[in-house]
Amino acid sequence: MSNEWIDPKRRELLEWLCDPGRRLGIDRAVAAYTAAKEGALGRLPEMEEMRKEVRKIKEGSISRMDELVRQTVDSIADVKGTPYLARDAAEARRIFCSIVGTGKLVVKSKSLTSEEIHLNSALEDAGNVVYETDLGEFIIQLRKEKPTHIINPSVHVPREDVARTFSKLLGRDVESDIPSLVGVARAFLRDKFCNADVGITGANVVSAKTGTLFIIENEGNARFVSNAPPVHIAITGIEKLVPTLSDAFKVVQTLPPYASGVLISAYVSLVTGPSKTADIEKTIVYGAHGPKELHVVLLDNGRTEMAKDPILREALYCLRCGGCLYECPVYRVVGGSFGDNYFGGIGLVWSAFTGDECAVAVAIDACTKCGRCKEVCPLEIDVPKMVEHLKSNLASRGYVSKKHAEMSENIMRKGNPFGIYERRQ
Ligand code: SF4
Numbered sequence: 026m027s028n029e030w031i032d033p034k035r036r037e038l039l040e041w042l043c044d045p046g047r048r049l050g051i052d053r054a055v056a057a058y059t060a061a062k063e064g065a066l067g068r069l070p071e072m073e074e075m076r077k078e079v080r081k082i083k084e085g086s087i088s089r090m091d092e093l094v095r096q097t098v099d100s101i102a103d104v105k106g107t108p109y110l111a112r113d114a115a116e117a118r119r120i121f122c123s124i125v126g127t128g129k130l131v132v133k134s135k136s137l138t139s140e141e142i143h144l145n146s147a148l149e150d151a152g153n154v155v156y157e158t159d160l161g162e163f164i165i166q167l168r169k170e171k172p173t174h175i176i177n178p179s180v181h182v183p184r185e186d187v188a189r190t191f192s193k194l195l196g197r198d199v200e201s202d203i204p205s206l207v208g209v210a211r212a213f214l215r216d217k218f219c220n221a222d223v224g225i226t227g228a229n230v231v232s233a234k235t236g237t238l239f240i241i242e243n244e245g246n247a248r249f250v251s252n253a254p255p256v257h258i259a260i261t262g263i264e265k266l267v268p269t270l271s272d273a274f275k276v277v278q279t280l281p282p283y284a285s286g287v288l289i290s291a292y293v294s295l296v297t298g299p300s301k302t303a304d305i306e307k308t309i310v311y312g313a314h315g316p317k318e319l320h321v322v323l324l325d326n327g328r329t330e331m332a333k334d335p336i337l338r339e340a341l342y343c344l345r346c347g348g349c350l351y352e353c354p355v356y357r358v359v360g361g362s363f364g365d366n367y368f369g370g371i372g373l374v375w376s377a378f379t380g381d382e383c384a385v386a387v388a389i390d391a392c393t394k395c396g397r398c399k400e401v402c403p404l405e406i407d408v409p410k411m412v413e414h415l416k417s418n419l420a421s422r423g424y425v426s427k428k429h430a431e432m433s434e435n436i437m438r439k440g441n442p443f444g445i446y447e448r449r450q
Pocket of ligand 1: 283342345349398401404406
């Protein structure tokens with residue numbers, strides 16, 4: 026195999042290494058996150074038991090993922106939603122484009138699963154206008170960049186750069202104090218929610234028995250997005266399905282302290298079917314104050330394959346709290362270039378199945394296997410073990426750099442990686 030696959034990713038890694046501005050944003054975020062998480066966990070001693078329960082829920086759910094998909098499809102249909110199962114990213118994009126059509130105003134709340142399928146560009150190519158409404162995603166969209174953290178997409182953008190981006194948007198100088206910046210986004214996006222034709226959200230967890238989507242957030246934008254437009258489309262990976270409402274609530278309790286250092290997120294929205302009323306003569310009419318239509322796209326895109334690997338399947342337990350990224354010494358230096366469409370050690374595994382395998386094969390060499398990610402993970406996911414396994418899978422498929430091939434040859438022939446001494450007989 027030629028070594029051409031190395032260069033684009035190596036350039037991206039070097040760009041991050043040479044950019045102190047991006048590291049400044051990450052350093053500030055790490056300091057704030059660490060203090061908040063320690064404070065929250067100090068007030069939640071019950072979390073030690075809860076996170077173990079959640080691990081068991083995820084193990085059980087992934088071992089019967091097919092069955093939960095079938096059950097969820099039936100449950101969503103029962104409550105008059107429209108379920109879809111997308112085998113891959115292309116199929117998911119086709120489903121979205123056929124529901125949205127063309128000439129529509131679309132508002133979105135944060136969904137890394139939608140980033141995974143490159144949804145925005147597909148909708149824009151089909152002639153729609155798309156607004157990200159999560160503040161971090163909005164910043165990234167305006168800067169024409171890609172997210173660099175699982176839950177903090179613009180973590181690498183310091184406040185001074187956000188001010189420059191917003192100044193360009195508004196055509197006037199915007200102060201770089203953070204509350205003013207938040208105010209700019211609030212004012213700009215306000216009317217978009219009510220004028221939108223379609224709202225798109227993700228879902229953090231789904232109860233298969235009832236077809237209920239759980240959407241966890243702090244900003245309040247996902248509530249607008251899932252409620253104000255007449256059509257709501259949700260996309261979620263099939264690894265997010267759990268058997269019951271009670272299982273889903275346990276995930277909801279576990280995620281916020283590890284994701285944002287809070288006891289519970291400001292908003293948890295439960296969506297079970299489209300809006301409806303039976304207030305006049307007990308006759309059900311769909312589309313009262315909320316959306317008239319609810320479409321739910323369940324995305325496979327490599328997850329079934331991942332579940333077949335006895336070691337890499339553990340990545341499907343990931344709650345996407347993002348805590349391991351803040352603790353990762355490599356992520357803190359090379360940020361969003363450490364992975365492809367997902368980041369950090371866990372992101373390498375996810376990207377190998379859902380993104381660019383070549384990019385993963387280069388970035389994986391940056392992992393130090395320090396094991397910090399496993400220590401801080403609420404579910405004790407063994408990321409270093411998965412990275413090691415993935416690396417050997419990639420090498421067996423020919424992803425070995427010229428330098429590594431030379432070193433390996435030197436070890437075989439001369440007993441050292443430098444090729445200096447002849448091997449003693
Ligand atoms: S691997 Fe663990 S710590 Fe990292 S994002 Fe997933 S759940 Fe959070």
